[in-house]
Every structure is written in structure tokens, then in C-alpha cells.
Amino acid sequence: MEMASRRKNDSVEDEKHLSPFPDEVLERVLVFVKSHRDRSSVSLVCKDWYSAERWSRTHVFIGNCYSVSPEILVRRFPNIRSVTLKGKPRFSDFNLVPPNWGADIHEWLAVFASAYPFLEELRLKRMTVTDESLEFLAQSFPKFKALSLVSCDGFSTDGLAAIATHCKNLSNATLNMVYSLRIRNLTELDIQENDMDDLGGRWLSCFPEKFTSLEILNFANLNSEVNFDALERLVTRCKSLKVLKVNRNVTLEQLSRLLMRVPTLTELGTGSFSQELTLRQYAELENAFNTCKNLHTLSGLWEATSLYLAALYPACTNLTFLNLSYAALQSGELAKLLPNCPHLRRLWVLDTVEDNGLEAVGLSCPLLEELRVFPSDPFDQDMILGVGDGVTESGFIAVSRGCHNLRYVLYFCRQMTNTAVATVVQNCPDFTHFRLCIMKPCQPDYLTNEPMDEAFGSVVKTCTKLQRLAVSGLLTDLTFEYIGRYAKNLETLSVAFAGSSDRGMECVLGGCAKLRKLEIRDCPFGNVALLSGLEKYESMRSLWMSACKVTMNGCRLLAREMPRLNVEVIKEDDSDDIQAEKVYIYRSVAGRRRDAPPFVQTL
């Protein structure tokens, strides 16, 4: 084996070491250690283990693409087959990071092409990927199998066509999706759609006729039309297809046809669910869903109407994950659907289901572990008491009463009370991820008009396993005192429009030993707070602060004291040289960025 032969060079020197067993054995054992954190721990044991670990590692996870350079990476790990890379700060999802900020995959690909010619998998999140890069990828890695792009930007379906065309050895391949295209590209796609629908569907047709081993195909978030015939043919010849998630341009009738071809599906994302069907077509649809007994994940359901939801029921028996977040269901519809899904563990819904819908969740989903409630109308933030508008604290409580296994919640609402949150966590003390978004910034407990400090206080006091927390509502420093004091396992914290003074941030930095990611916007935290974490930032992945009170001088001081941190300030037009509007701080062994655009200043 390749790996063993390279190893021999080292072993001669190692003979002197007192290892209880040969290094080859260690490497074989280490193959089973998959978690990247465990692997990091392994590498710290001693030099031998470090060495064995680096030779045996095949998958590497890089949470911040700028924390290390491709050169350093390939030097340490010679045998990588799979890379996961994350780029931009998370707040870029919400347009807080200007375009062309960076995180371009290309320089990585260039290095990988020579160091990892046998690269098989690439998973990217929040990276910029151009069509040229995709083309390069397709041409440079003969064994390439799996591509996953989440929240990436910079490419179009032409790039996908390149992958489809050239990755002929996509045996056991997975072309996973494409979460969102940059606005510029979306516009182009739209425009081009009018001219030639073919452009949209073309990439699908690029899969060679002999290509049969696709297992995962997910293009749910692509807006363009696809050539249905090509899709049907592809699906028919790929007998191992397990995951199929189509976009909303695929109609119900087309879906029926597809389903009949792939009874072995485990994950299905439907297209648009609102076509007008004849009785016969409806019967066919029902029939098609009847064949999908192996489904454990269901999503899509765009524009789902109650008319056809019932057709789904037979397919729901083994569902563990139901994503209704694009289907504006009403409470009644949800209440009728849920009893058909007795094994549900993850549920995503829109707040159109309202509190009554959530009550149904509490009643019908005892095994539920994850609930996400998205707002159907996020920009209408004003709370209108008594008028049904999304979900409230009652719905939250109702779910917690029935679903004691809840671990993950993402809840968008317009009103909340401290007592309600306290009740919820009392019912569900095992939360690991608690993300509550009261949509109007700085909104107090609507009944008592007090800050929401006690709500989050109760969360951190009760949920000792809490790893991720996102706070909202009117919050004073007290919230952060609680967090610092009790949230000992907290790794990720998101804060917006909260806090009263530097003390808040100081408490968090001082108290949360396991903190890795801290993202803050629009809070009154300034230099004192920033500098209080001087020594902490090296143990964290990153810190983001925007619209706070941090100044350039504060940042310069930090940069001076901590040379192993990259302290980057994003300066947009017209900004003065005193305030530091957007600051992104992260540890890095690669030094300052080489590719920083003009508006990013590294101090």
C-alpha cells in the first residue's frame, strides 16, 4: 500500500523508541478514529502518535479556511482523500459581509491538484467557487466522487455541467447541492432562463448515458428549469439512487413518474406540490408515494395545499426528518399530517402552523429531538397582540410539554415571556442547541415588560449540555453574567442588539471555557470588552463583532499583543478611521491573508 511504503522511511529512526507495538499497527488502529477532534487529540500524545496520525488521516476538516494555508495542510497530511472547508464568517449569510470578501477555493484546488491527485470528496460551506474552479476540479481529480456546496457563491449551472461531464468516474458518486447562488448569478440565471430554458437543465443532461451510479442528487435550491426527460433518464439508470431532491419546477405529475422509478429512495425532496391534478393523476401520485416505504427524510413541498397532502401519508411511516419549511401549512393540515409520522425526530415548519399546529406537534411527536420554526413573514416584526401571526410562547410551551427529548430548537417568534422559556427548559432540560429569535430587536417580555434576561438565565442554568446559544429580545448585562457563570459547555454564541456595557462580553469571555465561536452585532461592547479576551481568542476559532463600539486603536492593540491572531477590519466606503465597524478575529498559523481585498485591513 502506498501508505505503508512511505512510512518505512520514518520507521528506521523510530526503532529506537520504546513503542509497545509497531507504528503500522498504530496506524491501522487510528483508521477507526474518525472524529477530527479525536484525531487532533491523538496527534498531541507524542511524536510517534503525531506521525502515525498524520499518515493515516484521510479526511480533514478545516473550520476556517484562513486558519491554515493549503501548503501547510498538504505538508502535514499526505494522504487526504476528503476535505471539508468552511470559509466566510457565518454572518455573511445575512449579508453582513461584503461581496468579494474572499474564501475562494481556487488556491486550495491548485495545491490539491498536485498533492492530492486522488482526492475524492470536497465539502464546502460559505466558500466562493467559480465555474472555472468547478471545471478545474472536474479535470484534475480523476477519482473525484462527491461534491457538496452549501451556502457557496460564485458559480452557475455551467460549472455544474462541467462536473457532470467530466467526472466520469463518479462511481458511487454524490453530487450534493448547492445551497445558494450569489445574487448576481441568480439574476443571470433568471435572465437566461427566458432565453433558453435549456441552459438551466443542460447540466443534468451532461451526465453521460453510461453513468449509472449516482446515489445522491439534490438540486432543490436551484431555481432554473431542468430538462425533465434528462432527469427521468438519469434517475432510471441510477439504480442506487438513495437521495433525490428536486426543485420546485418539477411538478406533481412528474414527481409521480420519478417515484415509480426509484422505490429505494430514503430521502425525497418533492417539487412544487400544487399542480391541479385529475382524479387519475391523484391516484397515481398516491400510488407513487405508496411505494416509498423506505423514506426517512421528506422535504420540498413547495406551495403544498391540503388537497394533496393526504397522498403523502403512506410514505410517512418511517419518516424521521420532515422539512415543511417551504410549505405554508395551516395548523389543521399539520395536525392531520403528523399522526402519520410516528417516528419523527426532526421537524422544520413555517410559523403559518401557529400555536395550534405546535400543539399538534406536542401531541403527535413524542420522539422529537429537533424543531425549527421559520417565519413566513419575517419583515413584519410588529407584534399585534391577539391577532394570529406566527407562533408565540404558547406554541413553544405546547411543544415542550409533549416532546421531552428536544435537543435542538430554532424558534422565530414575535413575542415571548421569561416564564414561558423557563417552563420550556424545565420540560426539556437536554437542549444542546437553543436558538431563540424574537424578531423585533430589543423586545422585552411582552407581559411584564422586563428584559428577557431571566429567560436565557433559565436556559443556561437548566440545560447543562448546552453547546450553542442564540439570544434575542431586550437583554442587559445580566444575561451575559448568567451565560458566563453557567454555560460551561457553550461553544457557539450569537448575540444581536443586546447587553448594556462591556461587562456583558467580559463575562462571557471570562466564563465560557469552551467557547469557540462568538458572533456579535449591534451591541455596546467596546475595546475594554474586546481586550479582556486577549488570551482567549487563541483558543477560539473566531470572533465577529460588527456595529459595536470597538475602535481601530483597540483592534491595533489586540493585533500587537497577539501576533498569532489575524485581526481584520472590514472598512467600507465612507467609514472613518476611528471606529472599527466590522471586526473579524481568528487564530491562524498561516499569517495574514494574502488575498485580502482592499476593504479588508489586517492590523
Place this chain on the structure above:
Amino acid sequence: MSRPLEHDYIGLSEVSTIENSEKISSSSSTVSTEENENNNVLNLKETELRLGLPGSESFERKAGFGVSLSGRVVEDKNGYPLGAVKNFVSGAKRGFSDAIDDSGKWGFSGGGGSEVDLAKGAVLFSPRGGNGGKSHGGLENNGQQLGLASPAMKDSVPPSPKPVQEKKPQIPAINDHGNAPVAKAQVVGWPPIRSFRKNTMATNPAKNSDDVEGKSGSGCLYVKVSMDGAPYLRKVDLKIYSNYMELSSALEKMFSCFRIGQCGSHGVPGRDGLNESRLMDLLHGSEYVLTYEDKDGDWMLVGDVPWE
């Protein structure tokens, strides 16, 4: 853009958010009714206004109000953070202290992350009524009320919620209503929802009833109206009316041409005496009733459910 319009915003913005949130009692219906009344009054004036790109106008304001309405939405740039938003000085890079002063409770930076880039600021005050972020209501709709030709924005919801700015969702006249929590500023990146989802929901809003074809998220709610015996149907924007009376009179007006044999006066605000008495005749003496099909598919008599 409408100066009076913005003035309205100013009037509104004088009230701190605390007060707004405490004004739980100001129900939307009260607000919108009065808004509409004001609206009617100001209509003509508003419709005179140039529907240009919002933005620069902000500065004529009184000192202390740096609202910048921009031509680009939320999506684009860093806007001003919300909360006590209204209280930052125009042009100030750092309105934080202002924000603190004006709204004690909120300790967050008003000047925040973004310089007041007038040309580009993305803070948008939009009266509640519409759905700020996604709507295209506003001037165009007002114009419509008067039968003015307005760009056909309403029917099409662009795939991306670029919206806003140029169109403030209906009901700008909230002004005199100093207290109504109507002005709603759009903050960049808040609530924290990914672009894809925002874009998707803009084109696929929660359905209200089966036959509503309008995009309810857009500030217009177009509904098909058919009259027995009429050769063709009409479409009506529900959002421009504030109560059933207005709706029925508008509908009567619309269909009057079939009934009376003369064309309804489209462009004229329906409050002049002659029309009104005619309308009243139609309304009261008419053999037509207004019904609608609700989401369960049942035919309901218009008027039972509160207007909102």
C-alpha cells in the same frame, strides 16, 4: 419621493420604540383606519410626488434624524440597526451615543456598523401595513387608488426581495399618528434568515385563501372578483381598503358599468356626492351580495370577520 411622506416617518420616528412596544393597545385596525383616512386626504399630494429613488430626501429632516431611505434593500448593505433607530444623526457615523441618549434602554450602537451612507444606506422606514421587507406597496398603490397608472410592480413579485425602498408599503400617512408603531426600519441581516429562504418566501408567501392570487407578502393582495352575469372578472387589491365599506363601494363602482350601463369612473376618488348616492343605492338596494371563498372552500358572506 414624497417629502410629506418622509415627514410622516419623522413624525413617527419621534416616538421611541419603547413607547411603541408598550402601545399594545393601538391595534392595527385603529391605526390603519386612521392611516387610510389620512391617506385619502393626502393622496393627491402623495401621488404628485416623484417616485424617484428614495434616499437623499432624508436629509432635509430635522437634525437628529438621519433616516436614510435607500434604493437598495436589506440585502445590500449595512443599514442602521433598528431598535431606537430613528434617533441617529444624519450623516453621523456613530450615532451610538444618540441612540443611548434617546432611548436609554438600548445599549446598542445606532451608528453601528455602517456609516450612514446616504446613497447606500439600507435602512428603510416602512409603515407597518405592508410587509416592509418585501412589499412594493406604497406610492404606487396610492396612485392606484386614484386610478393613476402605476408601474405594474404589484403583480409580479421579484424573486429577490429587493423591494422596498422605492415603494413603501401602503399607508404612509401614519404620520400624524405619532404613536402608532407603524414605521418599521429594515435592518440589514435581521431577522437572521438566509437569502435563499428570504427569496423563496417572497415568491411563495403563506397562502391566505384559495383564490387569492396575489402575493400577500408584497404589499398587495390581489383578489379576483366576479359578478354574476358580468362578461369578465376584475382584480382588486385588498390592501388598499381599510374596511368593508370601502371595499364594497369600490367593487360596486367597478361593476357599476355592467349594471347601469355606464362605465364606472375609474380615475375618480369615490367620495363625491353623485357617485356616492348611486353607490349607496347599489349597495343597499342591490340584489348583489358580496361573498368570498375561504381557505376551506366555503362560500362566506363578506363582512362577518373583522377586516384585518
